[in-house]
Amino acid sequence: MATETERPLTDALTAIKTRRAIKEYLQTEIPREWIEELLDAAHWAPNHKLTHPWRFHVFTGAGRERLVSARQAAVRWAAEKKGTQPSEDELRFAREKCFSSPVIIIVSMVGDENKITDQENYAACWCAIENLLVAAAARGLGSYPSTGAWIDQNFVGPVLGLTEKERPVSCIFLGYSEQKTMAKRLPVEKHTTWYTES
Numbered sequence: 001m002a003t004e005t006e007r008p009l010t011d012a013l014t015a016i017k018t019r020r021a022i023k024e025y026l027q028t029e030i031p032r033e034w035i036e037e038l039l040d041a042a043h044w045a046p047n048h049k050l051t052h053p054w055r056f057h058v059f060t061g062a063g064r065e066r067l068v069s070a071r072q073a074a075v076r077w078a079a080e081k082k083g084t085q086p087s088e089d090e091l092r093f094a095r096e097k098c099f100s101s102p103v104i105i106i107v108s109m110v111g112d113e114n115k116i117t118d119q120e121n122y123a124a125c126w127c128a129i130e131n132l133l134v135a136a137a138a139r140g141l142g143s144y145p146s147t148g149a150w151i152d153q154n155f156v157g158p159v160l161g162l163t164e165k166e167r168p169v170s171c172i173f174l175g176y177s178e179q180k181t182m183a184k185r186l187p188v189e190k191h192t193t194w195y196t197e198s
């Protein structure tokens, strides 16, 4: 990960392989143009029939306060399901997560009545998310996608002003980090089959 004064740019393969899910962030602000560069990278993701199904909702600084009600509503809902009340700790944790990185981006999608188009749009959103994560890694920034219970029309929907046709896909935490990471993957051969003969 880069130090706060550096602005590196690695090649794509290095960024893909060094990107890790980062959970601990410094609160150093990220310049708006840098975030815009990452959104632009996301926007270049493949999307069938150029539906541009993604919508990016960017929360920084005090703007992150807007997320607290959504995240806490999900905590209350989970407790209610268990027939209990949420603890103060759970509600505090939900609030703290909303301020845990200097930038939080929620990606929502425009759905489609056609099931296949809808699936394609959802898949395209994840292509966009991966583009953003990899571009962030290329620039020395930490990130991770999160699809917790609050990433739901019922909770974060009202905060984003989503219409019925739209739905939240994922939240992305983004910022500088000094977290030590460990890469874990099985060898790709384990999951690959080659067909070279008729």
Ligand SMILES: Cc1cc2nc3c(=O)[nH]c(=O)nc-3n(C[C@H](O)[C@H](O)[C@H](O)COP(=O)(O)O)c2cc1C
Residues within 6 Å of the ligand: 019, 020, 021, 022, 144, 145, 146, 147, 148, 183, 184
């Ligand atoms: C669709 C998707 C949803 C994810 N949701 C969460 C999440 O809700 N919480 C979380 O901590 N990590 C989440 N992650 C991050 C993964 O846990 C992480 O990528 C995985 O542990 C591998 O670590 P690495 O990305 O550092 O290689 C999600 C990743 C994907 C692709």
